[in-house]
Amino acid sequence: MVRSLRLIEICKSYGPVKALSSVSLEVPQGRFTCLLGPSGCGKTTLLRAIAGLEKPDSGRIFLGSREITGLPPSARGFGVVFQSYALFPNLTARENIAYGLGSRGLNPRTIQLRVLEMLDLVGLKGEADRYPSQLSGGQQQRVALARALAPAPDLLLLDEPLSALDAKVRMNLRRELRNLQERLGITTVMVTHDQEEALSIADEVVVMKDGQIMQKGSPLEIYDRPANPFVADFVGAINFLEDEGRVTAIRPEHVRVFPEGKPGFQAEVREIEFRGASCRLVLGSGKTRLVADVPASLLKEKGIGHGCPVRIDLPPEHCISFDSVPVGA
Amino acid sequence: MKGNHRPFGTDELCQAALAGLFLALLVLFVFAPLSELFLKAFSEGDDGLSGFGRFAGTLSDPALRLSFWNSLWVSMTSSSLACGAALLTALSIYRTRMPGKPLVRGLALLPLFAPTMMHGIALVYLFGNKGLVTGLGWNIGLYGPKGIVLAEILYVFPQAFLILSAALEISDRRLYEAAETLGAGTLKRFWTVTLPGLRYALLNAFFSGFTLSFTDFGAPKVVGGNFNVLATDIYKQVIGQQNLSMGAVIGLLLLGPAVAAFLAERAVSGLHSATVSSNTVPVFPSKNPLAEFFALSWCSLVGILSLSVVGAVLVAALVKVWPYDLRLTLDHFLFRNVAGYGLESYKNSLFISVVTAILGTAAAFGGAYLVEKTKSPRPIREAARFLALLPLALPGLVIGLSYIFLFNRPAFEFPGGFSLKNPLHVLYGTPWILVAANIVHFFSVPFLTAVTAMRRLDPAFESVSATLGVPLLKTFRRVTLPLCFPALLEIGSYFFVNAMVTISAVVFLYPPSFKPAALAIVNMEDAGDIAPAAAMSVLLLVTNIAVRAAYGLLTQRVKKKSELWLGKERKEYAAA
Numbered sequence: 079m080v081r082s083l084r085l086i087e088i089c090k091s092y093g094p095v096k097a098l099s100s101v102s103l104e105v106p107q108g109r110f111t112c113l114l115g116p117s118g119c120g121k122t123t124l125l126r127a128i129a130g131l132e133k134p135d136s137g138r139i140f141l142g143s144r145e146i147t148g149l150p151p152s153a154r155g156f157g158v159v160f161q162s163y164a165l166f167p168n169l170t171a172r173e174n175i176a177y178g179l180g181s182r183g184l185n186p187r188t189i190q191l192r193v194l195e196m197l198d199l200v201g202l203k204g205e206a207d208r209y210p211s212q213l214s215g216g217q218q219q220r221v222a223l224a225r226a227l228a229p230a231p232d233l234l235l236l237d238e239p240l241s242a243l244d245a246k247v248r249m250n251l252r253r254e255l256r257n258l259q260e261r262l263g264i265t266t267v268m269v270t271h272d273q274e275e276a277l278s279i280a281d282e283v284v285v286m287k288d289g290q291i292m293q294k295g296s297p298l299e300i301y302d303r304p305a306n307p308f309v310a311d312f313v314g315a316i317n318f319l320e321d322e323g324r325v326t327a328i329r330p331e332h333v334r335v336f337p338e339g340k341p342g343f344q345a346e347v348r349e350i351e352f353r354g355a356s357c358r359l360v361l362g363s364g365k366t367r368l369v370a371d372v373p374a375s376l377l378k379e380k381g382i383g384h385g386c387p388v389r390i391d392l393p394p395e396h397c398i399s400f401d402s403v404p405v406g407a
Numbered sequence: 408m409k410g411n412h413r414p415f416g417t418d419e420l421c422q423a424a425l426a427g428l429f430l431a432l433l434v435l436f437v438f439a440p441l442s443e444l445f446l447k448a449f450s451e452g453d454d455g456l457s458g459f460g461r462f463a464g465t466l467s468d469p470a471l472r473l474s475f476w477n478s479l480w481v482s483m484t485s486s487s488l489a490c491g492a493a494l495l496t497a498l499s500i501y502r503t504r505m506p507g508k509p510l511v512r513g514l515a516l517l518p519l520f521a522p523t524m525m526h527g528i529a530l531v532y533l534f535g536n537k538g539l540v541t542g543l544g545w546n547i548g549l550y551g552p553k554g555i556v557l558a559e560i561l562y563v564f565p566q567a568f569l570i571l572s573a574a575l576e577i578s579d580r581r582l583y584e585a586a587e588t589l590g591a592g593t594l595k596r597f598w599t600v601t602l603p604g605l606r607y608a609l610l611n612a613f614f615s616g617f618t619l620s621f622t623d624f625g626a627p628k629v630v631g632g633n634f635n636v637l638a639t640d641i642y643k644q645v646i647g648q649q650n651l652s653m654g655a656v657i658g659l660l661l662l663g664p665a666v667a668a669f670l671a672e673r674a675v676s677g678l679h680s681a682t683v684s685s686n687t688v689p690v691f692p693s694k695n696p697l698a699e700f701f702a703l704s705w706c707s708l709v710g711i712l713s714l715s716v717v718g719a720v721l722v723a724a725l726v727k728v729w730p731y732d733l734r735l736t737l738d739h740f741l742f743r744n745v746a747g748y749g750l751e752s753y754k755n756s757l758f759i760s761v762v763t764a765i766l767g768t769a770a771a772f773g774g775a776y777l778v779e780k781t782k783s784p785r786p787i788r789e790a791a792r793f794l795a796l797l798p799l800a801l802p803g804l805v806i807g808l809s810y811i812f813l814f815n816r817p818a819f820e821f822p823g824g825f826s827l828k829n830p831l832h833v834l835y836g837t838p839w840i841l842v843a844a845n846i847v848h849f850f851s852v853p854f855l856t857a858v859t860a861m862r863r864l865d866p867a868f869e870s871v872s873a874t875l876g877v878p879l880l881k882t883f884r885r886v887t888l889p890l891c892f893p894a895l896l897e898i899g900s901y902f903f904v905n906a907m908v909t910i911s912a913v914v915f916l917y918p919p920s921f922k923p924a925a926l927a928i929v930n931m932e933d934a935g936d937i938a939p940a941a942a943m944s945v946l947l948l949v950t951n952i953a954v955r956a957a958y959g960l961l962t963q964r965v966k967k968k969s970e971l972w973l974g975k976e977r978k979e980y981a982a983a
Contacts, residue, residue: 131870150419152876164867166886168969178875229875 081142082107083128083233083265088137090123090289097123098134099289105267105282110259112276113269115286116312121269122237124286128267129235130154141232156233157226161241163218165210171221172197172206178229196224199258216247223255227262234259236268240275252279273313277301285309307404317368318403319392325400332396333370335359335388337380342389350377350384361390419782422879426783426791429774433794435831436847440809441801447812448655465656471640475660478621478636481552485559486567486616490609492560493567496709499702501575502601502692511706512572514713519565520951522908522925525720525944526561527629528937530554532719535630537730539719554630559620561716566619567612574608580690593695614668621668622661622802625910625925629932637661638911641804645915651811658805669800717948723941739942745931749939752927753946759841759923760906767846767853767902771795772895775857776883780869799851803911806848811915814840836918844912849905853898860894861887892965900958904951 083105090098097120105111113121126132128139130151139147146154165174175196179189197203200220210218219239226234239255240248256279259266270276276283277297285292285300285308293305304310307318310327317333319326336342345368349360357377361368368390382388449462465471496515500508518526533540534549534557547553582604586596620626624638631639637657645654727734742749774795778788798806814835820826834840864887872882888895910925917923922930924943931940 129870129874131873151870151873154874155876156874158870158874160867160870162865162867164865164871166868166871168886168889177871178877181875181877181881225871225875 112280157231523625550632558626
């Protein structure tokens, strides 16, 4: 049975502000979908509308063939992890995880077993009787995840679950989250403003702006074939080159740089930013400015340094054409 | 787009209904009595005068105008002096390395726990015609404005001290360090850092002090002599002459400056709400022997005065016949052959205070939860919030008076012969009207305490509860309540202590067979039984100190228990 989540023309306004203007979206079953966008784009509002925490002004929501638009959050049976985790500070990890199980008519023994299963799932068996304040940020996040998963929800909703963590912990948890999702096969929707996070974790990325969906597709599609300048600019770095009303865009890693003497556009190296494995070059030719990412070894081999004249090649297969540049780019 | 959008669900209706009930109670017990007061003040009374005419007539009555001016200047004087004294004391505690700070703090707050009558009685025993100090040859001419100002200073001082302490506690050391590195001397630092930071607290303290003394009735009753103030006028009109409509007019007069002060204070504090940043560094005063000397001298004076007030009342309560028979006795505590029912009234007060504390805490805390955390229609929540804060501007006398008007009325007649039985009439003449008046009188501060405690909780708790399918009531019981328990204790003890000592609201309302202790003091004093009056004051004071001490112990235990889960959280709240 297909139990995909379908949103049809969801609208929501706060006074004069349109948080969502007629958003339609299908979230396929068992997949990991990311809602990506800058702050204020409506991604959290959309997530809260799915959870039932926000009532849309108009539009309908279906889970499979069942309409859930008017259902309260409790009747939807979705698990939600909030940005702040919202763990109850006066309850232990165990009690937090058991919180949603008590009111389901389960007997205490079943609840205990389920809690243990969840603790095991998120790798916190030893931490069962600790209070949230005695756990690290990453551990708190896992408790919140276990609490949301304990009642075996149909859908897992994550509201920027990793944003409060240190970079390193975030990377590890990101992978764990993805593994967990694959293992359980649970349909998951995650809100994030971090494009790298979205690209690395999701099956499907939904890019949003000003309450509207700008593009929807696999990470590869979004990155390689952005549908518009906004998506191109928001997801990853990109150069926009304007020429007689036509705009060509190319990602820095696709710009090819050669020493003087080869064919191609002429430019000079204005800035070099060392990034470990690669180097980011800011190249200039007259008023045109171009960013290129090249392997760090290339600079040494070819003797390219600050102020050097270079030749640039823009491979046509990597060039994307647009009608305009994004606002503010 | 994030934040406090609340869940809607099956119990949404239930939440809205509860919030509606809370609003209905506020309308019934706060709004309705006030509107009755206004109606009464402007309506045709027994004297046959039409409403507005009599109101204008009353306002031009020279005696009343005199009382009004008397009240005005006496309150301004007492409030200014009390604020000055409180400022010196608070500075000594928070800005010097003076020894004995906890003791000074305790002594400064001591008068909070006594009925205002007690300050009057103490002054009589110290400076009255047969007083201790007068007997030593120094007659200050107590009865009249001097006595009232002195008594009101005693009354207002601890309140002002509390407000100023709170402000000094949060000032930031880095400001002082910055001033110091820029080469500012001690005096310049005081003028440029300390005082500007205190400006709002000082205004706030002055306004609160002004309202308290403008509407206080206990102290002028004892030491006012022939000096008339509005608060005693209203008492004489209503109790003495049964002139209720005149009382209503004076009530409105009392309300005017109190409301003005309330609005001014709101405006000022509204402007000033955002100076505490999360990473404020507390001030540790540096060593300065001269400052310490002056601070200690001043605080010793304050301490001695505070102790001598309590001491004088203790002497009054324990000595056989002052000043003729100085043998000690406990006879006065038996309240034999005295006006005002004696020990019976103490039991009455205990009952009222306990019930007020329980019901008041439930109402303030439950109300704050409904307003802050539930998904009920916004207009309901906003109206409830307004009515819950309104009592802050209502003097007790005005509450008492308006309660007579409303509760005494058997039915409401509407044009067209239609009439509705007054559901509140059953409370009239029972102890429950005293409980209701007390809860309303002291409602705003506990309500604010509860709101503050709840705002520190993550607004997503209710969303978690909704998505997990847990009823909100369970989350209230298992999470909100335990996390707010210290605030709950604070609220309960606040209601209790205030209900024990209050006179102003209950003076018009108590049933003849059920007299509260603070009123028994008034009656005993009226009848010349000063020693038993002092004994009763001591009894109330001791009870309140005991309750406050129990509160302190309990809070400490709760804090210890909750340290486990509060440690890190608190930092997060502060950072949020």
